[in-house]
Amino acid sequence: MKRNKWIITTILLIIVMLTACGTKNTEKQESVKTKTQEETKENTEEKKTTEEYVAGTSQDDATLIPEGKKITGKLKSYEEGWYSFKTGNDAGTSYSISFLVSTMQGKLWCNLYDESGTKIEYKPSFDDGKAETITLDNLEKNKTYCFSLESATNATIGYTFIVRNSNEDVTVVNQNISESKGKLQDEDIIPGSNQYDATLIPLGTKVYRELEKNNHNAWFAFTTGDEVGDIYNITIINRSNDVRSVFCSLVDEYGEVLDSENSSDDGKASTIAADQLDINTTYYVGVTTDEASTTEYSLFVKDSNRENTAYRTVGNVPEARGASNTDEIYAGSNQDDPAWIPFETEVTGTMKQEEGKAWFAFTTGEDADTTYKINLENHTQDSYAVYAILRDEFGESIGKNIVCSGGKTATTDFTKLKPNTPYFIQLLSKENFKEDEKVEYSISIETSEDKSALSMNAKKTFEVPFEINETQIQFVANEATFIDEATAKEVLKPVAEAILANPDNAVLISGTTATYGNQESCVELSNRRAEAVKNLLVNTYKVPDSQLQTVGLGYEADPFERGADVNSNGDFVESEGKKNRRVVILDVDDPIAQKILR
Numbered sequence: 001m002k003r004n005k006w007i008i009t010t011i012l013l014i015i016v017m018l019t020a021c022g023t024k025n026t027e028k029q030e031s032v033k034t035k036t037q038e039e040t041k042e043n044t045e046e047k048k049t050t051e052e053y054v055a056g057t058s059q060d061d062a063t064l065i066p067e068g069k070k071i072t073g074k075l076k077s078y079e080e081g082w083y084s085f086k087t088g089n090d091a092g093t094s095y096s097i098s099f100l101v102s103t104m105q106g107k108l109w110c111n112l113y114d115e116s117g118t119k120i121e122y123k124p125s126f127d128d129g130k131a132e133t134i135t136l137d138n139l140e141k142n143k144t145y146c147f148s149l150e151s152a153t154n155a156t157i158g159y160t161f162i163v164r165n166s167n168e169d170v171t172v173v174n175q176n177i178s179e180s181k182g183k184l185q186d187e188d189i190i191p192g193s194n195q196y197d198a199t200l201i202p203l204g205t206k207v208y209r210e211l212e213k214n215n216h217n218a219w220f221a222f223t224t225g226d227e228v229g230d231i232y233n234i235t236i237i238n239r240s241n242d243v244r245s246v247f248c249s250l251v252d253e254y255g256e257v258l259d260s261e262n263s264s265d266d267g268k269a270s271t272i273a274a275d276q277l278d279i280n281t282t283y284y285v286g287v288t289t290d291e292a293s294t295t296e297y298s299l300f301v302k303d304s305n306r307e308n309t310a311y312r313t314v315g316n317v318p319e320a321r322g323a324s325n326t327d328e329i330y331a332g333s334n335q336d337d338p339a340w341i342p343f344e345t346e347v348t349g350t351m352k353q354e355e356g357k358a359w360f361a362f363t364t365g366e367d368a369d370t371t372y373k374i375n376l377e378n379h380t381q382d383s384y385a386v387y388a389i390l391r392d393e394f395g396e397s398i399g400k401n402i403v404c405s406g407g408k409t410a411t412t413d414f415t416k417l418k419p420n421t422p423y424f425i426q427l428l429s430k431e432n433f434k435e436d437e438k439v440e441y442s443i444s445i446e447t448s449e450d451k452s453a454l455s456m457n458a459k460k461t462f463e464v465p466f467e468i469n470e471t472q473i474q475f476v477a478n479e480a481t482f483i484d485e486a487t488a489k490e491v492l493k494p495v496a497e498a499i500l501a502n503p504d505n506a507v508l509i510s511g512t513t514a515t516y517g518n519q520e521s522c523v524e525l526s527n528r529r530a531e532a533v534k535n536l537l538v539n540t541y542k543v544p545d546s547q548l549q550t551v552g553l554g555y556e557a558d559p560f561e562r563g564a565d566v567n568s569n570g571d572f573v574e575s576e577g578k579k580n581r582r583v584v585i586l587d588v589d590d591p592i593a594q595k596i597l598r
Helices: 002-047 316-320 453-460 485-500 518-543 575-579 590-598
Strands: 071-074 079-088 095-101 106-112 117-124 132-136 144-151 157-167 207-211 217-221 232-238 245-251 257-264 270-274 281-287 295-303 347-352 357-363 374-377 386-391 402-406 409-414 420-428 436-447 466-469 506-512 548-553 582-585
Touching: 002 245, 071 079, 071 144, 079 157, 095 106, 095 117, 095 347, 106 132, 106 157, 117 144, 144 157, 144 347, 157 217, 157 316, 157 466, 207 281, 217 575, 217 582, 232 245, 232 257, 245 270, 245 295, 257 270, 295 357, 316 485, 347 357, 374 386, 374 402, 386 409, 402 409, 420 436, 466 485, 466 575, 506 590, 518 548, 518 582
Parallel strands: 506 548
Antiparallel strands: 071 157, 079 144, 095 132, 095 157, 106 117, 106 144, 207 295, 217 281, 232 270, 232 295, 245 257, 245 281, 347 436, 357 420, 374 409, 374 436, 386 402, 386 420, 466 582, 506 582
């Protein structure tokens, strides 16, 4: 009997143990299953594109979105879209919702609510392409907050937004520009239509664009360098005579306008001088106008504190060619399109009713102690005075203005001008001429430089090396094939004309690359691209083969001003790499070319 009891007890213990083990195994399996499901869910969330975060229709079904991710969507007329986010474990963390209207027309409201449905904050965004931001400093930790994006427009509108916390470092720009290290992009420098679609531009590279008739928002971005306290000049020029103003705004990542300028129809450059920008940070530049017509403009951003001992290049043929060797010199209509005056040469002109302005330019020599004398004569008796204003590339006036009354001559000396630097002369008279009124004038520039040296400079095809970088012509990645040969031909046409006009001058086409990869392979690639440019000049424009030489420099042997395409952390900066993928064209007899060829 005792033995039977022992057997029964043993069997019961075994059953209990097996049941317990089964429970543990089941728990383990459930745990693995749950963990796998969570991992799958997380992976799915990571793989979601911005378009897949479809807005909910109410607070109860608001779509939970991750922080630091750009989300896009659309709203029909007066429709609402609902989203939510969850705060973290750290008390005192600030959160922000930055949002904008991504279509050309529309108005959008962002309304923030707590879990009980109480509205905490709200703010509108308009169709200027600039982000608006709601900043939240006192949200509770581990709580879910909801916000609605509400259309206030009788049409379908697009929107973009991003939720961030103060512990994140997020930059939102056109990702086509920073897709991969060292990879050539197929896109030209085409501006975005809003801040979150802004296109990165290299520092020091001038961009020429148009504001289209029905789309008056253009957005660019640039990245600051490593040096604290550097001044960044954002310069815009209105190139359209019939457009009164082009507006330029400097904006941070949250849409706060840090400064703004406008360029009027006098053709003068207008510049924002930003001296309080954070290092290695992306800032945004918005360009717009109130005019209904197509508007031409140019824009460039320059780090004016950056010391550069490399050789200067320019990106437009007239400035590269410098003073004309012909007898016919016609004044330009803006600072981007001046007439380059040879020293010791008198230039005459007439300002009529439809003009009232004229632009000239010259490039200083190598000696910093040279004196430059500007002579202005007003040939029209009893006319309104003519004013001559000397300006730098940023539009700032230099020294005192020259005022010349009717029938008089005025002269002013300028000293301490920077060597090897372009300066611009703006001539103005009364803005509103009568129909039959005009003012005839003459202008000349004298210099204390050695006249024989000036004579030698006048014989060059290019007084300053001419640069064609990736913002103008693009090659297929790692190839010497033009992506758009028609565009390449258009860019190279004035180059061909300049070379053909100087048949006795040989020209060197120098190829350079971004600072990425093996120098030896970069030399080979840059040489093939220089050859591609040469072949296009020869085959399309019949430039004599004997007049052209080529050389590949890669990046280590590049003597010209380069973009800072590697920052202090060793990271590649694609927007600056675009400046360094280029060809530089200069006279073979230029001392720079001789140094390269040696």
